[in-house]
Amino acid sequence: MGNISIRELSYAYQTDGNTLPILRAASLELPSGAFATVSGPSGSGKSTLLNLIGALDRPQHGNIKVGVVELGELSDWQLAGFRSRMIGFVFQSFHLLPVLSATENVAWPLYFQGIKRSKRMEIAREKLELVGLKGHLNKVPGKLSGGQRQRVAIARALATEPSVVLADEPTANLDRKTAEEIVVLMRSLNENAGVTFLMATHDPMVVAHALQRIELVDGKLIEQKQIQRQEVLAHA
Amino acid sequence: MLDLFYLATLNTLRNTRRSLITILSIAVGCTALISFGAFINFSFEGLRETTIRTQLGHMQIYAKGYWEKRIVDPGSAKIENLSTLQKALENIPEISSVTQRLTFSGIGGIGNATVNMSVIGVDPERDEEFVDFEIVEEGRNLLIGDSDVGVIGRELAHGLGAKIGDWVTVMTTSVDGIINAVDFQIVGIVRTGSTEYDSVFVKIPIQLAQSALETDGVDRVIVLLEKTETLPIVRPKIEAALANMPEQYEFKQWDELAGFYEAVYSLYTGFFRIFAVIVSIVVMFSVANTMSMAVFERLGEIGALRAIGAPRRTMVWMFLYEGIFIGLLGSGSGVALAYGLSTLVDTFGGIPMPPPPSMSEGYQAYFPITFEVLASAVALAMTASLISSIYPSWVASRANIIEALQKK
Numbered sequence: 112m113g114n115i116s117i118r119e120l121s122y123a124y125q126t127d128g129n130t131l132p133i134l135r136a137a138s139l140e141l142p143s144g145a146f147a148t149v150s151g152p153s154g155s156g157k158s159t160l161l162n163l164i165g166a167l168d169r170p171q172h173g174n175i176k177v178g179v180v181e182l183g184e185l186s187d188w189q190l191a192g193f194r195s196r197m198i199g200f201v202f203q204s205f206h207l208l209p210v211l212s213a214t215e216n217v218a219w220p221l222y223f224q225g226i227k228r229s230k231r232m233e234i235a236r237e238k239l240e241l242v243g244l245k246g247h248l249n250k251v252p253g254k255l256s257g258g259q260r261q262r263v264a265i266a267r268a269l270a271t272e273p274s275v276v277l278a279d280e281p282t283a284n285l286d287r288k289t290a291e292e293i294v295v296l297m298r299s300l301n302e303n304a305g306v307t308f309l310m311a312t313h314d315p316m317v318v319a320h321a322l323q324r325i326e327l328v329d330g331k332l333i334e335q336k337q338i339q340r341q342e343v344l345a346h347a
Numbered sequence: 348m349l350d351l352f353y354l355a356t357l358n359t360l361r362n363t364r365r366s367l368i369t370i371l372s373i374a375v376g377c378t379a380l381i382s383f384g385a386f387i388n389f390s391f392e393g394l395r396e397t398t399i400r401t402q403l404g405h406m407q408i409y410a411k412g413y414w415e416k417r418i419v420d421p422g423s424a425k426i427e428n429l430s431t432l433q434k435a436l437e438n439i440p441e442i443s444s445v446t447q448r449l450t451f452s453g454i455g456g457i458g459n460a461t462v463n464m465s466v467i468g469v470d471p472e473r474d475e476e477f478v479d480f481e482i483v484e485e486g487r488n489l490l491i492g493d494s495d496v497g498v499i500g501r502e503l504a505h506g507l508g509a510k511i512g513d514w515v516t517v518m519t520t521s522v523d524g525i526i527n528a529v530d531f532q533i534v535g536i537v538r539t540g541s542t543e544y545d546s547v548f549v550k551i552p553i554q555l556a557q558s559a560l561e562t563d564g565v566d567r568v569i570v571l572l573e574k575t576e577t578l579p580i581v582r583p584k585i586e587a588a589l590a591n592m593p594e595q596y597e598f599k600q601w602d603e604l605a606g607f608y609e610a611v612y613s614l615y616t617g618f619f620r621i622f623a624v625i626v627s628i629v630v631m632f633s634v635a636n637t638m639s640m641a642v643f644e645r646l647g648e649i650g651a652l653r654a655i656g657a658p659r660r661t662m663v664w665m666f667l668y669e670g671i672f673i674g675l676l677g678s679g680s681g682v683a684l685a686y687g688l689s690t691l692v693d694t695f696g697g698i699p700m701p702p703p704p705s706m707s708e709g710y711q712a713y714f715p716i717t718f719e720v721l722a723s724a725v726a727l728a729m730t731a732s733l734i735s736s737i738y739p740s741w742v743a744s745r746a747n748i749i750e751a752l753q754k755k
């Protein structure tokens with residue numbers, strides 16, 4: 112379900128008449144249930160890659176397949192539906208709605224699927240419990256710490272039971288200890304729910320937890336050798 | 348939908364100061380519009396009732412052909428069978444009085460001073476309701492049984508230098524075209540509210556007018572209703588009653604006869620429209636500004652919502668609802684403020700106003716709020732808020748998700 116297949120993907124930004132190629136015929140195969148990191152220097156195109164997989168933008172060449180869905184063939188409307196059903200996003204700066212409580216924030220993605228309110232709130236509470244925020248259901252983001260906010264964001268990403276969670280620098284705004292707690296949380300969610308996690312990061316600690324470690328170098332995706340779950344567990 | 352409205356509500360209240368300023372500007376616009384509308388309505392109701400109850404009545408009925416010939420040959424179309432007509436009209440319950448008139452214009456005066464006069468012959472017994480609106484300055488009004496006496500307008504009395512007890516001679520042509528004259532003694536000097544009318548106004552018993560014109564007929568029957576509002580119901584009843592008469596009649600409604608009233612009315616309605624346009628422009632600018640700032644500030648959230656699956660449509664509605672909510676709060680407070688103002692004016696006994704054009708009396712203005720005025724002000728504010736939210740909402744829905752997410 113959550114396997115990601117990238118073929119010959121190219122992407123370039125146009126700025127002031129200059130073409131800035133970011134991805135150059137990059138290819139990648141990630142199995143369903145992967146726990147993967149993309150790393151590379153700043154500006155190498157990690158966010159760009161995640162945005163393309165998450166259907167926030169369209170590939171210029173090549174194609175991306177998530178599960179059985181070929182992204183290139185979808186209309187704008189279908190892309191919104193794809194994001195809603197298949198993808199969960201976790202951002203570096205959380206991007207929660209500041210006026211809503213934690214529960215309401217987590218419940219929002221379900222709104223786009225037409226689920227009724229009481230059911231949404233019930234699911235949201237469940238997911239918040241899962242990320243260890245049982246005691247903070249009704250707090251607005253402003254009343255939560257950075258780590259707690261990121262937990263809310265993770266719960267929100269999981270609310271719709273997506274196949275893939277894309278996390279762009281999920282730990283960059285957190286202190287070391289909190290960052291590690293977040294990664295451990297994500298890995299346990301990955302293990303328990305079988306959701307594919309793909310994280311853009313340049314944090315070696317995050318990379319150390321990953322099962323698939325991908326380098327973005329000169330617009331190409333290079334996968335380091337596959338690491339066994341046991342090895343990582345032993346390491347951690 | 349409710350959830351989106353809820354979110355929009357919270358978002359509106361988020362930037363309290365900015366939202367308050369916008370809401371206040373809508374509220375002030377609404378209040379001004381409602382109060383101005385109420386004031387115009389109040390003033391025109393006064394003017395309307397004065398016009399109807401002192402001069403025109405609600406309906407005037409003539410013998411067929413009178414209206415066309417009234418200037419050249421007024422004598423040729425007179426109502427001859429008065430009592431049958433009166434009986435038929437008096438059967439209509441909404442009608443409070445039916446009276447007859449015989450009018451003519453003449454030249455008259457005291458001694459050497461001669462001026463134009465607009466003479467109406469009335470039946471004092473039937474004319475009581477009209478008299479209510481005439482203010483007797485000196486002397487008395489006509490009474491039942493009066494024969495060769497009359498009351499004249501204040502300005503006319505002034506012009507002639509006339510006093511109570513003076514004799515006035517009026518000359519006119521009879522229905523047969525013969526020059527004729529009658530004399531009457533002034534028993535009262537009155538004001539009708541209209542200075543123009545007061546400078547030609549002469550009222551004498553109808554028998555005296557009939558002898559001046561040498562006729563038994565009257566030229567019009569005037570119908571006065573209990574309430575002006577019932578006119579649309581009564582009109583067809585009168586039409587039906589007239590159609591059943593052996594003689595043929597024609598009639599005019601008061602507003603067809605009140606050219607002056609109509610002119611002033613459309614002038615003020617024009618003022619109101621211009622004012623409404625100004626208010627909508629202010630509302631639109633203020634809402635458009637607030638909404639654009641909201642969209643710009645919340646690009647990050649817009650990006651996040653789109654990323655977690657919100658279709659464009661949802662973004663449009665989210666911001667449209669904010670505009671609607673602001674409009675609702677603004678016009679709601681506007682209505683409340685307008686009621687407050689109206690009550691305040693009531694408590695202080697009205698605002699003294701100078702006499703309207705050509706009227707002799709000033710009046711106390713009140714702001715009685717009617718549903719119509721209220722509804723049009725609210726509708727205007729809501730429409731303006733909605734329209735000015737459309738573009739910002741569209742911008743929000745079109746924002747590039749990635750660029751939006753990069754905004755803090």
Ligand SMILES: Nc1ncnc2c1ncn2[C@@H]1O[C@H](COP(=O)(O)OP(=O)(O)OP(=O)(O)O)[C@@H](O)[C@H]1O
Binds near residue numbers: 151154156160311
């Ligand atoms: N909207 C844009 N328009 C033009 N250029 C862009 C745009 N977004 C990103 N870029 C450029 O594309 C390159 C890749 O950006 P991207 O954000 O994908 O890199 P990244 O690997 O995520 O970097 P970081 O580690 O700093 O997050 C950068 O040089 C950036 O300046």
Ligand SMILES: [Mg+2]
Binds near residue numbers: 279
């Ligand atoms: Mg990045």
